[in-house]
Amino acid sequence: xxxFFGALHPTPxxxxxxxxxxxxxxxxxxxxxxxxxxxxxxxxxMRDGTVLSALWLEPKLxxxxxxxxxxxxxxxxxxxxxxIRTPYHKGALAVFGEIFCGYGYHVVVQDVRGRGGSGxxxxxxxxxxxxxxxxxxxxRAQPWFQRCPYVGVWGMSYMGLVQxxxxxxxxxxxxxxxxxxxxxxxxxxxxLFPDNGFxxxxxxxxxxxxxxxxxxxxPNPLVMLKLITEPVKPLAQLPVGKIHEAIxxxxxxxxxxxxxxxxxxxxxxxxxxxxxxxxxxxxxAPPCHFLGGWYDFFLREILADYETVRSAGMQIPYLTxxxxxxxxxxxxxxxxxxxxxxxxxxxxxxxxxxLRRLAPYVxxxxxxxxxxxxxxxxxxxxxxxxxxxxxxxxPVNLYIMGYRPGWRQxxxxxxxxxxxxxxxxxxxxxxxxxxxxxxxxxxxxPSGYLYDPKDAPSSVGGPLFHALKGGRRSNVAQxxxxxxxxxxxxxxxxxxxxxxxxxxxxxxxxTSAVPDFFVRLxxxxxxxxxxxxxxxxxxxxxxxxxxxxxxxxxxVEVDMWATAFRLKPGxxxxxxxxxxAHPRYQRSSNLPGLRGAVDATTPTAxxxxxxDRNHPSCVVLPVTSWL
Numbered sequence: 001x002x003x004f005f006g007a008l009h010p011t012p013x014x015x016x017x018x019x020x021x022x023x024x025x026x027x028x029x030x031x032x033x034x035x036x037x038x039x040x041x042x043x044x045x046m047r048d049g050t051v052l053s054a055l056w057l058e059p060k061l062x063x064x065x066x067x068x069x070x071x072x073x074x075x076x077x078x079x080x081x082x083x084i085r086t087p088y089h090k091g092a093l094a095v096f097g098e099i100f101c102g103y104g105y106h107v108v109v110q111d112v113r114g115r116g117g118s119g120x121x122x123x124x125x126x127x128x129x130x131x132x133x134x135x136x137x138x139x140r141a142q143p144w145f146q147r148c149p150y151v152g153v154w155g156m157s158y159m160g161l162v163q164x165x166x167x168x169x170x171x172x173x174x175x176x177x178x179x180x181x182x183x184x185x186x187x188x189x190x191x192l193f194p195d196n197g198f199x200x201x202x203x204x205x206x207x208x209x210x211x212x213x214x215x216x217x218x219p220n221p222l223v224m225l226k227l228i229t230e231p232v233k234p235l236a237q238l239p240v241g242k243i244h245e246a247i248x249x250x251x252x253x254x255x256x257x258x259x260x261x262x263x264x265x266x267x268x269x270x271x272x273x274x275x276x277x278x279x280x281x282x283x284x285a286p287p288c289h290f291l292g293g294w295y296d297f298f299l300r301e302i303l304a305d306y307e308t309v310r311s312a313g314m315q316i317p318y319l320t321x322x323x324x325x326x327x328x329x330x331x332x333x334x335x336x337x338x339x340x341x342x343x344x345x346x347x348x349x350x351x352x353x354x355l356r357r358l359a360p361y362v363x364x365x366x367x368x369x370x371x372x373x374x375x376x377x378x379x380x381x382x383x384x385x386x387x388x389x390x391x392x393x394x395p396v397n398l399y400i401m402g403y404r405p406g407w408r409q410x411x412x413x414x415x416x417x418x419x420x421x422x423x424x425x426x427x428x429x430x431x432x433x434x435x436x437x438x439x440x441x442x443x444x445x446p447s448g449y450l451y452d453p454k455d456a457p458s459s460v461g462g463p464l465f466h467a468l469k470g471g472r473r474s475n476v477a478q479x480x481x482x483x484x485x486x487x488x489x490x491x492x493x494x495x496x497x498x499x500x501x502x503x504x505x506x507x508x509x510x511t512s513a514v515p516d517f518f519v520r521l522x523x524x525x526x527x528x529x530x531x532x533x534x535x536x537x538x539x540x541x542x543x544x545x546x547x548x549x550x551x552x553x554x555x556v557e558v559d560m561w562a563t564a565f566r567l568k569p570g571x572x573x574x575x576x577x578x579x580x581a582h583p584r585y586q587r588s589s590n591l592p593g594l595r596g597a598v599d600a601t602t603p604t605a606x607x608x609x610x611x612d613r614n615h616p617s618c619v620v621l622p623v624t625s626w627l
Contacts, residue, residue: 017095017098019095020032020095020098020099020102023095023099024099024102026333027332027333027336027337027388028333028388029099029336029337029340032102032103033061033102033103033104034059034060034061034101034102034103034104035059035060035061035102036057036058036059036060036098036101036102037057037058037059037060038055038056038057038058038094039055039056039057039058040055041053041055041117042054042055042056042108044110044134044135044138045134045138046113046120046130046131046134047130047134048130050113050118050119050120051118051119052110052111052112052113052118052119052120052131052135053090053110053111053116053117053118054090054108054109054110054111054135055090055091055094055097055107055108055109055110056106056107056108057094057097057098057100057101057106057107057108057109058101058106058144059079059101059102059104059105059106061104078144078146078147078148078351079104079105079106079147079148079348079351080105080106080148080150080151080152080343080347080348080350080351081105081106081107081108081139081145081148081150081151081152081347082097082100082105082106082107082108082151082152082153082154082339082343082347083107083108083110083135083136083139083151083152083153083154083176084096084097084107084108084109084110084153084154084155084159085110085112085128085131085132085135085153085155085159085162086109086110086111086112086115086155086158086159087111087112087115087116087122087124087158087210088115088158088213088219088224089111089115089116089213089217089218089219090109090110090111090116090117091116091218092218092219092221092224093109093159094109096109097109099336100154100339100340100343103340104348105343105347105348106144106145108135108139110135112127112128112131112162113127113128113131114127115214116216116218117216122210122214122254122255123258123259124158124210124255124256124259125161125162125165125188125259125276126259126275126276128161128162128165128166129165129166131166132162132163132165132166133166133168133174133175134174135166136151136166136173136174136175136176137173137174139151140173147351148347148348148350148351150177150178150346150347150350150351151176151177151347152176152177152178152179152180152339152342152343152346152347153166153176153178153179153180154179154180154182154335154339154343155180155181155182155184156182156183156184156291156331156332156335157182157183157184157298157326158184159182159184160181160182160183160184160185161184161185161186161188163176163179163181163184164181164184164185164186164278164281164282164285164305165278167278167281167282167284167285168281168284169281169283169284172284172286175284175285175286176286177286177287177346177347177350178286178287178288178342178343178346178347179285179286179287179288179289180288180289180291180335180338180339180342180343181288181290181291181302181305182290182291182292182331182335182338183291183292183293183296183298183302183324183326183331184298184301184302185298185301185302185305186277186278186279186281186282186301186305186308187268187277187278187279187301187304187305188273188276188277189268189273189276189277190268190300190301190304191297191298191301192260193268194300194538194585195537195538195539195540195558195559196539196540196541196542196545197516197538197539197540197585197586198240198264198585198586199297199584199585199586200236200240200582200583200584200585200586201232201236201459201464201465201466201583201584201585202297202465203240203243203256203260204232204235204236204243204247204583205227205228205232205465205466206256206465207243207244207247207255207256207257208227208232208235208247209224209227209228210255210256211247211248211254211255212227212247213227225467228327228465228466228467229466229467229468232583233583234246235247235583236582236583236586237598240260240261240264240586241261241264243257244257244258244261279304279305279308282305282308282309282312283308283309283312283314284314285309285314285315285317286315286346287315287317287342287345287346288306288309288315288317288318289317289318289319289320289338289339289342290302290305290306290317290318290319290320291319291320291321291322291331291334291335291338292319292320292321292322293321293322293323293324293325293326293328293330293331294321294322294323294324294399294401294535294562294563294564295323295324295325295326295461295462295463295470295471295472296324296325296326296331296463297326297463297464297465298326299321299463299561299562300559300561300562303319303321303413303562306319306413307413310412316395317395318342318392318395318396318397319395319396319397319413320334320338320389320392320396320397320398321397321398321399321564322334322389322399323399323401323405323471324471325462325463325464325466325470325471326463326464326465326470327465327466327467327470328467328470328471333388334388334389337388337389338389341391341392389407390407390409392409393409394409394410394411395410395411395412396409396410396411396412396413396415397409397410398410398413398499398564399564400497400499400564400565400566401472401534401563401564401565401566402523402534402565402566402567402568403495403566403567403568403571404566405566408564414499414500414501414562414622415499415500415624416624417498417499417500417622417623417624418622418623418624419620419621419622419623420437420620420621420622420623421437421439421505421616421618421619421620421621422435422436422437422489422573422575422618422619422620422621423435423436423437423438423439423440423611423616423617423618424447424487424575424609424611424617424618424619425440425487425611426440426444426445426446426447426611431447431449431485431486432485432486432487432488433447433485433486433487433488433611434487434488434489434490435487435488435489435573435574435575435619436489439613439616439618440611440612440613440616441613442612442613443612443613443614444611444612446508446509446608446609446610446611446612446615447485447608447609447611448606448607448608448609449482449483449484449485449578449579449606449607450482450483450604450605450606450607451483451512451515451578451579451580451588451590451604451605451606451607452483452604453580453587453588453589453590453598453602453604454598454600454602455483456579456580456582456587456598457478457481457483457484457518457578457579457580457581457582458478458580458581458582458583459581459582459583459584459585460473460474460475460477460478460533461473461474461475461532461533462520462533462535462536462581462584463561463584464584472532472533472534473532473533474530474531474532475520475522475531475532475533475576476529476530476531478576479531479574479576481578483578483579484576484577484578485576485577485578485609486574486575486576487574487575487576487577488524488572488573488574488575489572489573489574490572491526491569491570491571491572492567492569492570492571492572492573493569493570494569495566495567495568495569495625496566496567496573496623496625497565497566497567497623497624497625498563498564498565498566498567498621498622498623498624499563499564499565499622499624500562500563500564500622500624501559501560501561501562501622502521502535502537502560502561502562502563502619502620502621502622503537503557503558503559503560503619503620504519504537504557504558504560504575504617504618504619504620505555505556505557505558505616505617505618505619505620506519506555506556506557506558506577506609506617507549507553507554507555507609507610507611507615507616507617508553508554508556508607508608508609508610508617509552509553509554509607509608509610510541510605510606510607510608511590511605511606512588512590512605512607513590513591513592514540514541514542514588514590514591514592515540515541515579515588515590515605515607516538516539516540516541516579516580516585516587516588517538517539517541517556517558517577517578517579517607518536518537518538518577518578518579518580518581518585519536519537519538519558519560519575519576519577519619520533520535520536520537520560520575520576521533521534521535521536521560521563521573521574521575521619522534522573522574522575522576523565523567523571523572523573523574524571524572524573524574525571525572526570526571526572527570531574534563534565535560535561535562535563535565536560536561536581537558537559537560537561538558538581538585539556539558539559540585540588541554541556551614553610553615555615560619575619577609579605579607588605589602590602590603590604590605591603
């Protein structure tokens with residue numbers, strides 16, 4: 001493979017770009033210890049003859065250190081390597097590579113097959129198993145790799161999916177030596193088709209983003225920002241099979257539509273979707289540090305992946321969950337802090353060139369303006385900002401939201417808790433009701449509403465695929481809709497802490513063939529009248545979902561995902577129930593199947609939520625402390 005370096009014209013060693021230094025300062029990382037030499041247009045051959053394009057960023061200790069004889073021993077020992085595989089063009093991710101390179105890592109940033117400068121056809125995830133393994137094999141064969149023969153992989157979202165794809169239990173030399181999968185999953189079907197439904201916003205936005213950023217040239221950052229913030233509702237009005245045509249202007253499907261649409265109605269265990277289920281390989285994963293956000297649409301899957309690795313017993317994986325949504329800068333910042341610490345432990349210290357030995361060279365390069373950095377040789381990320389994850393002492397690092405927010409470290413996930421139900425009660429007057437620790441002991445009529453797909457409730461905040469609108473948002477306007485039921489507790493006299501998986505049990509009746517239910521837990525300030533979302537869950541009810549009772553009502557359980565939240569005394573909790581969160585989830589047309597569109601002929605449906613002695617609908621909270 002080495003002959004591919006023959007025509008390279010690397011840039012001379014240079015200090016980091018202004019953007020890299022700005023990101024370093026913003027993310028509260030300590031100053032760089034290396035300058036970077038960029039080798040552009042590296043060609044990496046795959047087993048089928050396809051050639052993938054990459055950048056190789058080579059670290060060089062600052063000349064002041066080498067001229068003084070400092071650092072020559074560390075330089076001879078070499079630097080470990082980090083691989084970043086991306087569908088978003090290697091040039092756009094080069095700044096991330098520069099940051100790792102500045103701390104003494106070789107970095108390879110590679111365009112996946114069919115993207116950027118790489119050859120082949122872009123078939124999301126399908127080719128990443130062998131391509132990732134072939135790239136690891138190529139890295140291990142390079143002369144510069146032999147001095148410190150350890151490689152890690154880093155990245156979020158799709159760049160995390162490819163980390164799981166390249167796992168190779170049959171030959172560990174074809175997989176990395178450490179992983180930091182961030183806001184990602186080893187089970188693609190569970191992300192695209194959550195709880196019998198379809199993640200319409202994710203599908204539409206990512207299809208549009210990858211289509212408009214195709215090509216060999218680096219995409220304009222302003223165009224990329226526009227694509228991750230523009231509304232997707234116009235696309236969401238179309239049948240799933242027509243969205244790609246509206247995006248591309250062609251009936252020919254490529255990218256994600258070509259992957260999803262032909263297999264839209266297949267179950268998760270079908271032959272096709274089983275090819276994209278890498279959970280069965282997680283037992284063989286190298287040391288992993290999983291990173292997620294409480295408002296990220298990958299949250300449930302990344303927690304499941306962590307538990308899978310931990311239960312395999314081959315290692316003690318680490319887990320960090322912050323107060324982030326997908327694409328938020330805080331998640332990227334947390335990813336650098338977590339990644340630098342993890343790679344220091346599992347790559348650099350195996351090369352015997354950890355930061356304790358490099359500390360004098362930092363001082364030589366940056367004296368006298370960086371004397372405060374000398375207190376940091378054991379921790380490459382000294383930031384003291386409360387939203388930044390601290391150095392892990394225990395394997396699980398969680399951000400507790402709400403009252404007195406901050407980080408807490410635990411030995412494992414989930415922590416011990418007491419499942420505490422809050423039962424839905426009908427109000428004596430009006431549509432909205434109450435929540436209580438005691439179930440209703442009498443008989444009362446159910447709470448009902450009319451669900452009209454043509455005017456379905458929209459998605460507000462939460463795990464959205466949007467750079468600005470995800471996370472905690474006001475739900476007051478949404479709760480005033482005619483088709484949203486609200487149930488609120490009295491103000492809590494004491495502090496309440498909830499950490500773990502939240503769920504809802506609903507007893508209902510419906511005139512729809514496939515009713516949807518969206519249940520959300522909110523924090524309410526009675527004095528201000530505010531209501532802000534904490535967590536939520538969605539379920540599309542099929543004929544075999546839940547239990548059909550003799551009185552023709554049905555009992556179902558809605559997974560409301562996980563959270564870590566502390567409620568301030570004097571505040572209340574509110575549960576809302578409706579039948580859509582469009583376009584985050586494809587709205588039900590009240591007819592079977594996922595392919596249908598909503599039009600003027602789409603029928604409405606009446607939904608009844610029961611909450612009496614025989615139908616104790618409730619939300620179950622994992623309470624860890626109630627002071």
